Amino acid sequence: SQTIHQWPATLVQPVGSPLSLECTVEGTSNPNLYWYRQAAGRGLQLLFYSVGIGQISSEVPQNLSASRPQDRQFILSSKKLLLSDSGFYLCAALAGGGETQYFGPGTRLLVL
Amino acid sequence: QKEVEQNSGPLSVPEGAIASLNCTYSDRGSQSFFWYRQYSGKSPELIMFIYSNGDKEDGRFTAQLNKASQYVSLLIRDSQPSDSATYLCAVNMGGNKLVFGAGTILRVKS
Numbered sequence A: 001s002q003t004i005h006q007w008p009a010t011l012v013q014p015v016g017s018p019l020s021l022e023c024t025v026e027g028t029s030n031p032n033l034y035w036y037r038q039a040a041g042r043g044l045q046l047l048f049y050s051v052g053i054g055q056i057s058s059e060v061p062q063n064l065s066a067s068r069p070q071d072r073q074f075i076l077s078s079k080k081l082l083l084s085d086s087g088f089y090l091c092a093a094l095a096g097g098g099e100t101q102y103f104g105p106g107t108r109l110l111v112l
Numbered sequence B: 001q002k003e004v005e006q007n008s009g010p011l012s013v014p015e016g017a018i019a020s021l022n023c024t025y026s027d028r029g030s031q032s033f034f035w036y037r038q039y040s041g042k043s044p045e046l047i048m049f050i051y052s053n054g055d056k057e058d059g060r061f062t063a064q065l066n067k068a069s070q071y072v073s074l075l076i077r078d079s080q081p082s083d084s085a086t087y088l089c090a091v092n093m094g095g096n097k098l099v100f101g102a103g104t105i106l107r108v109k110s
Helices: none
Strands: A003-007 A008-014 A019-026 A032-038 A044-052 A054-059 A062-072 A072-077 A086-095 A101-103 A107-111 B011-014 B021-025 B032-038 B047-051 B055-058 B061-064 B073-074 B085-092 B098-100 B104-109
Touching: A003 A086, A003 A101, A008 A019, A019 A032, A019 A086, A019 A107, A032 A072, A044 A062, A044 A072, A044 B098, A054 A062, A062 B104, A072 A086, B011 B021, B021 B032, B021 B104, B032 B061, B047 B055, B047 B061, B047 B073, B073 B085
Parallel strands: A008 A107, B011 B104
Antiparallel strands: A003 A019, A019 A072, A032 A044, A032 A086, A044 A054, A062 A072, A086 A101, A086 A107, B021 B073, B032 B047, B032 B085, B055 B061, B061 B073, B085 B098, B085 B104
């Protein structure tokens, strides 16, 4: 079975600072990978998804970007954080041939 | 705009009762439906999924799907205090991209 790692677990950053969140997946090859954001008391918003190395689709225009440098590595970045970027960032993976997404433990980001 | 709607709750049920959680979706062509449970401060965990009209049972959980009415529900029998959480309905509206509802807060009182 697959395992999804995310780090850091929590992060407090000032407005205007850069961001890099990392997600790695074990136990599966060539998964679809997803970045979601969950604002306090809200549902999950899909930010980016990737079907393979270097292939990124953006769902919501914003100051965030994503990259997939390796098959099982997915990175979420920003050059300059906004207050509105605060939230719970979740990485999810979908193993080949299936339809079920499984989530990592998440990164809680607070932008001050 | 593809949408998934859930009553935010909280839904309060006594221990041992049946909890009924509901979800409606906008895209008639949706094929697969998922229920996730999310404890406070934690990431969502999959409870079950359903593809076909009718009921699907897994232990104390039953998912019900009615595609004609664009309605999916989750029943939790013999509710326990440990079932207290937010329940997220998610719908695959194409391309293996899920659209999530905002979630229903369930509180099971002992």
